[in-house]
Amino acid sequence: MKFEEYKTLGFTNWCVENRTTIYIFTFIITLAGFMVYNNLPKEQFPDIKIPQIYINTIYFGTAPADIENTINKPIEKQLKSLNGVKKIKSNALQDVSVILVEFTPDVAVEVALQRVRDAIDKAKTDLPQNLDSGPTAQDVNFSEFPIMNVNIAGNFSLKQLKQYAEDLQDGIEALPEITRVDILGALNREIQINVNLDRMKSTGLTFYDIQTAIQSENINVSGGELNVEGVRRTLRVKGEYTNVADMANIRIRTSTGATIRLGDVAEVSDNFEEQQDFARLANKSVITLNVIKRSGENLVEAADKIETVIADFKENRFPPGLDVKITADQSIQTRADLHDLINTVVLGFIFVVMVLMFFMGVRDAIFVGLSVPLSALVAFVMMPIIGPLVGTEFTLNTIVLFAFLLGIGLVVDDAIVVIENTHRLFNNHKDWTIQQAVKAAAGEVFIPVLSGTLTTIAPFFPLLFWTGIVGEFMKFMPLTLIITLGASLFVAYVMNPVFAVSFMGRHEDEKEAHDTSFKAIRRPLIILIVAAALGYLIDRGVGNFFVFILILWIFNHYILTPRILVPFQDKLLPSLKNGYRKLIDWLLRGWRPVVAIVLVFGLLIFTFVLTGIVQPKVLFFPSGDPDYVYVYNKLPIGTDARVTDSVTKIIEKRVFDVLEKEKAMDMVNSVIANVGKNAGDPYNPDRSATPHKSKVTVAFVYGTERGGRSSETILRKIRDAVKGIPGAEISVEREAVGPPTGKPISIEISGDDFAILQKLEKDVLQKVQQSGIEGIDQLRSDLVTNKPEIVIDINREKAQREGISSQQIALAVRTALFGLEVSKFRDDKDEYPIMVRLEKDDREQIEKLLSLNIVYRDMIMGGALRQVPITSVADIHYSTTFSQINRQDQSRIVTLGSDVLPGYNANEIVSQIEALIQDMDVPNGYIIKMGGEQEEQNESMAFLGTAFGAAILLIYLILATQFNSVVKPFIIFFTILLSLIGVLLGFIIFNKDFSIIMSGVGIIALAGIVVKNGILLIEFIEELRGRGYPMREAIIEGGAIRLTPVLLTASAAVLGLVPLALGITVDFVGLFRNLEPHLIVGGPSSVFWNILAWTIIFGLTFSTLLTLIMVPCMYYVNERIRDKWFRKGKQEVINPNWQNETI
Template sequence: MKFEEYKTLGFTNWCVENRTTIYIFTFIITLAGFMVYNNLPKEQFPDIKIPQIYINTVYFGTAPADIENTINKPIEKQLKSLSGVKKIKSNALQDVSVILVEFTPDVAVEVALQRVRDAVDKAKTDLPTNLDSGPTAQDVNFSEFPIMNVNIAGNYSLKQLKQYAEDLQDGIEALPEITRVDILGALNREIQINVNLDRMKSTGLSFFDVQTALASENINVSGGELNVEGVRRTLRVKGEYTNVADMANIRIRTSTGATVRLGDVADVRDDFEEQQDFARLANKSVITLNVIKRSGENLVDAADKIENVIAEYKENRFPTGLDVKITADQSIQTRADLHDLINTVVLGFIFVVMVLMFFMGVRDAIFVGLSVPLSALVAFVMMPIIGPMVGTEFTLNTIVLFAFLLGIGLVVDDAIVVIENTHRLFNMHKDWTIQQAVKAAAGEVFLPVLSGTLTTIAPFFPLLFWSGIVGEFMKFMPLTLIITLGASLFVAYVMNPVFAVSFMGRHDDEKEAHDTSFKGIRRPLIILAVAAVIGYFIDRGIGNFVVFILVLWIFNHYILTPRILVPFQDRLLPALKNNYRKLIDWLLRGWRPVVAIVSMLVLLVATFIITGIASPKVLFFPSGDPDYVYVYTKMPIGTDAQVTDSVTRIIEKRVFDVLEKEKAMDMVNSVIANVGKNAGDPYNPDRAATPHKSKVTVAFVYGTERGGRSSELILRKIRDAVKGIPGAEISVEREAVGPPTGKPISIEISGDDFAILQKLEKDVLQKVQNSGIEGIDQLRSDLVTNKPEIVIDIDREKAQREGISSQQVALAVRTALFGLEVSKFRDDKDEYPIMVRLNKNDRESIEKILSLNVVYRDMVMGGALRQVPITSVANIHYSTTFSQINRQDQSRIVTLGSDVLPGYNANEIVGQIEALIADMEVPNGYVIKMGGEQEEQNESMSFLGTAFGAAILLIYLILATQFNSVIKPFIIFFTIILSLIGVLLGFVIFHKDFSIIMSGVGIIALAGIVVKNGILLIEFIEELRGRGYPMREAIIEGGAIRLTPVLLTASAAVLGLVPLALGITVDFVGLFRDLAPHLIVGGPSSIFWNILAWTIIFGLTFSTILTLIMVPCMYYVNERVREKWFRKKDEPAEVVNPNWQKESI
């Protein structure tokens, strides 16, 4: 064909004619891309924002049952009428109410928060009027989690250590990246007025008298302004306490008119609250600062700034004997993961360029390979623009980096097809200029390249609508890939044609110009040598890099190109194409195409049978060796924090014994114990003080620094070591991998009557325990009914006769036992509560508490104050109650939860439990179902199935539009079936675990990737038939001509993922700077993603090989059937160009 007969593209033509403009534009894009990359916040996982709202209410001295009735039910009543509500969960704890409202994904977080606040405002009329705090509503932000612990210790008083901690807290909270800093293990200062009940009674005083006197004597009030000699001065009445002696010396007037000194009836002291939480680092008591990062801020930068603040305080503000140590620093793992993934991306890029060299030569391979970084840089430039448009903010995290890694082999596809076609046309038409070859090549393959890119993007588009925690966690992968693949199309048709015009030469000319004499390499050799010398003056790493390039250039000039690449391109590749022609020619004879198709269908059925028999292990999310091990301890409800602490010390000792016995101390970064506070799941912390709970955290060094030893083994040893402590429920768990989803085994029992719920709970627990199901760690219920309590029963008739209410009795007991804040004591820096209560001895005596007088004003007696002892209107009895009452969607719920022991499959265990539950008789109104991780898994499986169907529909619409055919898209769809065969057989043969999330996403991604090969084949077959080729010859020749780009694109995609699949990491900075590559195989950063990588590798490899065989066969059969059975009578037969053999292709 002549040049004029080829279709060309206007914008590509313009780029070719205005190459200088494109080079300037490329430079600007490169510069802007690097700037955006450097400014992107860096963190391990992306910010997760979902429409979930927490409502917190504090009501000290209130039991869970009362919290449920007085707070949770009234608020739930208002919440249930809100539009868009998906689920309502509530927890009634001692003193605290926590309600979680989850909305459907279509509701914005800000809208959900406002709706909840409005509902809470409506419910306030039904709530107690004397709440201590709340109800307050706030959105759930999974990004605001502790990024490090700063531990302070030294030979100083508790007051001094607390002061140092508060000073450092102020310094860290001043950083814009930090939202708050929580202090753990410190004592809170308070002014205590501990009243002696007997002395108070003997003087005729009451709590009311003490409270009134303390509050009225501690004032600082402005009286307005006074004009004094023309100057307006503020008039202020100041009567604040300056020390505890001032309080002890105040005089309180009794009902008889006498006055009593406060210090005579109460112990007045400047002290601390009773310690309810403890923190230790390596068995030494510390005060811990729990640092919470602000959502969207740079984790790495925040950690660096915190270290700078600590260094400044240690140098200028803290004494030399104060020990400040950072533990649980999330930035260490984040840096390591990002570093490893970036190096893996570079290694994948090198692999892709290597395979390109074999098919295209070194020069073409390099500027085709440039499409990878250029596409990434264009994507970086677009991220700040597209992010706000889709309601999100991009950060540089492992999800985004994996998307780039997955895209390495995909973004070169468009460039490969365009450049390979340019190379073919340029070498075929000797009279053409390179500009003509580029224009014709770009136009000839534009439609297949466009449709191929669109079909690759199509499967990722439905993934953007993935709802829930998992969806928010994963959505950055499809979003990044869509942007990057779109950028690759732009690069392929704007930048790569310009590179081709500037650098591409004819194959024969390149061979002739390849001068292997020293004279031919002298100039480049001198230039590189000078560059190396200059590089060494700047930095040793730069010099080593230039020397490395010099060595590679010499190796390529004398060995790679003349002895490997040229023979491959001149002999092996043509031989491969000829053998492929013979194979397709043989297959398209007689019934062989039909036999081939039937054989594939038989293989498909056999694959499902084999997979069912072999049954690969199915996971929700993959996991490797843990970086953190948590030992959770729960003592009986009501256990004092001091007792819990003593048990925790025993556990700490056993943990250290295991570490020393296994010689694993060098594997561990820190061992931290927390009692009372911060004793729960880091991603789901307790909302109230829990003196009966503790947590020991074992933080391991980064995986590559463990010397090949397994932290999973240490976890098992610790689990065995901490067994057998009487009265303690102990569980040993790893840190959560991926988004928080709940326990892998979670049985939810819901209804209204606690008696029936308790019976069902015991029945389920007994049934599971007697079933012999293996792999369950410790199945425990969250329903605890043994919280001891003393109930004061008020005789309403007696109380009314005495003229007092139940509320007055309750307030008197609450003040005596918990205490009442009557005022604030202020010093130079802060203010502290003044608390009035009974002294310790009286507080611990129920008889003393019952002998309290309730003071009230008797209006019948002219407003005189009267005192009535509680014993005259109430009786007591001892009982037990619930420590926590959980509700879901306005029904009470009991949950049985457990982890899975190592080596067992959670999905298999859940299936066995579901079979047990199905046989149980459940009363009407009560439901038993699986929740937790299983619920998220079922939702994710359902979504992935829907997304796969949507992806198939989108791909079909694109293909049907391109080929203007209803049937031909189904020929290409067969490649998806082939990829599924490859995935299943690969997992069975290589004994890989199947992940619901990662394998599911991989299969969906494959649907778009593998059809590209079929598009290239059919599109060019159609092109040849349009030029007059007979159908059979068009199929053979079209397949042979498109063999190179098909193999290239598939090989590039597969090899780009090999480093991630095998966990290969090379430290390129260390390689060039210190000549230490730190080569790692099976690195920790690959654990999370290698299943997805293997899914694509298995599917794409198998599909590519068989696509080259099956697509020609199916196309041939389809056309023969259409011609024989469906061709209209007036439709002409196939028109064949008599000179087709002379037609230039």
């Protein structure tokens, strides 16, 4: 064909004609991309924002049953009427109410928060009026996880250590990246008014009298302004105490008119709250500061600034001997993961360029390979623009980096097709200029390239609508890929044509110009030597880099190109094409195409049957060796914190014994113990103090620094070592992998009557235990009914006869035992509560507590004061009650949960449990179902199935539009089935675990990737038939011509993922700076992603090989059927000179 007969693209033509403008534009994009990259916040995983709202209420001294009735039920009643509510969960604990409201994904977080606040306002009329705090509503923010622990210890008083901790807390909280810093293991200062019961009774005083006296004296009041000699001065009455001891002299007037000194009936002391939490680091008591980062802020920068603040405090403000140590620093893991993934991206890029060199030569391979960094830089520029449009903010995290890694082999596809077509046309049309070849090549393949890019993007588009925690966690991958693949199309048609015009030569010209004499390399050699010398003046690594480039250049000039690449392109590649022509020519004879199709369908059926027989292990999220091991300890409800602490010390000793016996101390970064606070799951922390709980955290060094030893082995050893402690429920777990989804085994029993719930709970436990299902760690219920309780039963008749209300008795007991904050004591730095209660000996004796007098005026007796002891109107009895009452969607719920032992599959265990549940006789109104991780897994599976269907539909619409045919898209769709064969056989043959999330996303991604090869084949076959080629010859020649881009695009995609699949990483900075590459195979950063990588590698490799055979066969059979049944009498139009056509 002549150049004038080719279709060209106006914008590509303009770019070719205005190359200087494009080079300037490319420089600007590069500069802007690097700026955005440097400014993006760095973190390990993205911040998750979902429409879930927490409601917290504090009501001290209130039992869980009363919390349920007085707080949870009234609020739930208002919440259930809100639009968009998906689920309501509530927890009634001692003193605390926690309600979680989950909305449907279409409700914005801000809207959900406002709706909940409005519901709370409506419910307030039904709530107790003397709540200590709340109800307060806040959105669930998964960035609330501490980014590090700062531990302070030394030979100082508790008051001094607390002061140092508070000073450092203020310093860290002043950083803009930090939300707050929580202090654990410290004693909180309070001013205590401990009243002697006997003295208070003898004087006739009441708590109210003491409260009124303190509030009347400890007060500052502004009196306004006074004009004094023309100057307006503020008048202020200053009555607040500055010395705690002076408060003992407060005079309290009795009902008889006498005055009593406060110090005569109570001890006034500057003291601390009773310690309810402890923290230790390596068996030494510490005060721990948990540092919480603001959502969207740079984790790495925040950690660096915190270290600077700590260094400044240690140098200028802290005394010698005060130890400050950072543990559980998330920035270390984040730096390592990002570093490894970035190096893996670079290694994948190198692999892609290497395969391009074999097919295209070094020069063309380099500027095609440039489409990878250029597409990434264009994507970085677009991220701050697109992010707000889709309601999110981009950060540089492992999800985004993996998307770039997945895209390495995909973003070059468009450039490969355009440049390979340019190279072919330029070499076939000797009379054409390079400008003409570029313009014709870009126009000829624009439609298939555009369709291929759209079909590659299409499967990722439905993933943007993935709901729930998992969806929020994963959505940055499809979003990043869509932006990057869109950028690759832009680069392929704007920048790559300009590079081709500037640098591409004809194949024979390049061979003739390849002079191996020293004279030919003298100038580049001198330039590289000078660059290396200047580089060494800047940095050793820069100099080594240019020396490395020099060595590679010499190697390419004398060995790679003349001895490897040229023979491959001149001999092996043409032989491969000729062999392919002969194979297709042989296949397209007689019934062979039909036989081939039948055989492949048989292979498909065989693969599905084999998968059902073998049944690969199915995971939700993949996991590797743990970075953290948590030892959770729970003692009976009511256990004192000091008793829990003593048990925790036993656990700590056993943990250290394991580490020493296994010689694993060098694998461990820290061992931290927490008692009372911070003793629960980091992703689902307790909302109140839990003195009966503790946690020991073993933090390991980064995976590559463990000397090849497994932390999973240490976890198992610790699990065995901590068994057998009487009265303690101990579980040993690893950190959550991926987003928090709950226990892998979670059985939910819901209803209203606790008696029936308890019976069902016992029945389920018994059935599971009797069934002998293996792999269950410890199946435990969250329903605890043994919380000790003393119930005061008020005789209402007697109380009313005396004129005493239940509220008076309750307030008196609450004040005597728990205490009442009557005022604040302020110093230069802070304010502290002044608490009135009975002294310790009185409040710890139930007999003395109940002898407390209720003082009131008897109006029948002329207003005379009367004192009535509580025992005269009330009795007591000892009982047990619920420690926590959980509800879901207005029904009580009991959950049985367990982890899965190593080596067992959660899905298999869940299937067996579900079979047991189905056989149970469950009363009406009660439900038993699987929840937790299984519930999230079922939702994800349902979504991925829907997303796959939507992807297929989108791809079909694109293909039907391109080919204007209903049938031809189904030929291309067959490549998707071929990829499934490859995926399933690959997982079976290589004994890989199948991950619902990672493998599911990989299969959906494959649907778009593999059809691109089919598009390239059929589009060019149709092109040749349009030029008058006979059908059979068009199929053979079209397949042979498109063999190179098909193999190139598939090889690039596969090789780009090989480093991630094998966990290969090279430290390129270390390589050039210190000549230490730190080559790692099976690195920890690949564990989370390698299943997805293998899914694409297996599917794409198998699909590409069979696509080159099956698409021609299916196209041929389809056309023969159409000729026989739908084109009767129509002759194929053949160009008599088709053999002389220059393709």
